[in-house]
Amino acid sequence: MGAETRLTFLNLGNPTGLKFTVEHGASRVLFDFGLEHAPGQAPFSLGLAPRVGRELEDLLAVGSAPRLDGLYESWDGRTAVFISHLHLDHTALVRFLHRDVPLHYPAAMEPLRSAVEAAGYLPWRHPPGTPLEDRRPVAWGDIEVTPVAVDHDLPGAAGYLVRTPDLRLAYTGDHRWHGLHPELTAAFAEAARGADVLIQEGVGLEQEVPLPADAPPRPPRLSEPEVLAGFEQLLASEPGLVVANLYPMNRERVALLAQVAAAHGRRLVLEPQSATVAGHPDVLQVDEVRADPRRFVVQLGYQNLPLLIDLRPPPGSAYVHSNGPPLGVYDPTYRVMEAWVRQLQLRFLPLGSSGHSWPADIVRMVQAIDPGVVLPVHSRAPAALAVPGVRALLPEAGRIYTRNALLDER
Numbered sequence: 001m002g003a004e005t006r007l008t009f010l011n012l013g014n015p016t017g018l019k020f021t022v023e024h025g026a027s028r029v030l031f032d033f034g035l036e037h038a039p040g041q042a043p044f045s046l047g048l049a050p051r052v053g054r055e056l057e058d059l060l061a062v063g064s065a066p067r068l069d070g071l072y073e074s075w076d077g078r079t080a081v082f083i084s085h086l087h088l089d090h091t092a093l094v095r096f097l098h099r100d101v102p103l104h105y106p107a108a109m110e111p112l113r114s115a116v117e118a119a120g121y122l123p124w125r126h127p128p129g130t131p132l133e134d135r136r137p138v139a140w141g142d143i144e145v146t147p148v149a150v151d152h153d154l155p156g157a158a159g160y161l162v163r164t165p166d167l168r169l170a171y172t173g174d175h176r177w178h179g180l181h182p183e184l185t186a187a188f189a190e191a192a193r194g195a196d197v198l199i200q201e202g203v204g205l206e207q208e209v210p211l212p213a214d215a216p217p218r219p220p221r222l223s224e225p226e227v228l229a230g231f232e233q234l235l236a237s238e239p240g241l242v243v244a245n246l247y248p249m250n251r252e253r254v255a256l257l258a259q260v261a262a263a264h265g266r267r268l269v270l271e272p273q274s275a276t277v278a279g280h281p282d283v284l285q286v287d288e289v290r291a292d293p294r295r296f297v298v299q300l301g302y303q304n305l306p307l308l309i310d311l312r313p314p315p316g317s318a319y320v321h322s323n324g325p326p327l328g329v330y331d332p333t334y335r336v337m338e339a340w341v342r343q344l345q346l347r348f349l350p351l352g353s354s355g356h357s358w359p360a361d362i363v364r365m366v367q368a369i370d371p372g373v374v375l376p377v378h379s380r381a382p383a384a385l386a387v388p389g390v391r392a393l394l395p396e397a398g399r400i401y402t403r404n405a406l407l408d409e410r
């Protein structure tokens with residue numbers, strides 16, 4: 001404890017699983033509490049899961065959950081947790097928080113949060129915590145925390161502004177400028193302008209580094225409006241079945257695709273769990289689809305690829321990869337998905353839009369905020385961030401950064 005603000009990254013989130021604390025005096029706030037998504041690299045991935053009944057012990061044992069006193073067995077009386085959005089790399093450990101730990105999340109996330117919990121997709125802590133009104137500051141000791149909405153590829157995402165007696169810090173959360181609500185991200189940048197320290201999400205920086213020679217080609221880079229236009233074009237002429245691998249938490253895309261499908265005489269039907277998550281209650285019935293494939297768009301996630309055998313799509317039907325898992329070409333299961341498409345003689349159409357800013361937009365964001373120092377995190381290529389006129393600091397996990405060290409005023 002000390003009079004100076006201290007920032008510590010428990011996990012840099014490179015590429016995912018970002019977690020950090022801000023402390024001042026006796027108070028500590030912890031941002032995001034998810035699981036690293038690194039298929040083929042994390043101990044629990046590619047079909048290996050923590051054992052039932054001892055999930056937390058297993059995750060702690062392999063370093064996938066942080067060893068932190070005062071969060072699991074009991075509450076330390078000084079740490080409060082804030083969640084930026086509902087993606088699993090930011091939330092999957094929330095269920096293990098002790099019931100007394102103060103837990104906060106953006107109120108706009110609540111409908112999706114309760115749906116994913118009801119669907120059994122993402123277990124949550126009980127009691128579920130406090131939904132925060134956008135832009136209303138919350139005091140935690142002498143730390144003030146304010147959620148500010150950003151545009152991401154699911155409802156209810158926010159960044160946070162953090163003010164201590166000696167530091168103004170901004171955390172962007174996951175965000176983008178090429179979605180349907182860029183004005184939200186722009187308004188966050190405006191609210192964060194002049195922060196001393198900017199913690200900048202940099203997933204999109206991976207586009208700056210070359211892929212391994214044997215990797216599948218990157219899908220085309222599209223904006224969210226371009227994805228919807230792509231579906232429109234496909235559905236205007238497709239004679240067979242359309243199978244789509246969507247990310248069901250992207251409720252807006254699901255709803256808009258359902259509208260486009262309806263305009264072309266098709267129903268968008270989803271697997272039962274995805275239907276609950278997406279808030280689109282039209283559930284897949286295999287017999288219905290098989291009887292008249294031209295009348296349907298079928299949402300099919302990776303785990304349900306074998307259902308293609310029962311659906312019997314006419315040869316040449318479209319398989320649209322639209323941001324459902326596998327989440328990228330770096331995921332070893334990407335090749336598995338391609339094998340199903342090939343063997344069932346489907347046409348592979350990549351039609352997705354990232355939830356994360358493109359590299360030039362990250363630079364634009366940092367320039368708009370113009371912080372004293374920017375810390376790029378949550379990225380395969382954090383070192384690729386270079387913004388003229390703004391000092392960058394590549395943080396190390398586990399190291400305590402004092403206010404003076406961050407601002408280079410030692």
Ligand SMILES: [Zn+2]
Nearest residue numbers: 087089090174
């Ligand atoms: Zn993330």
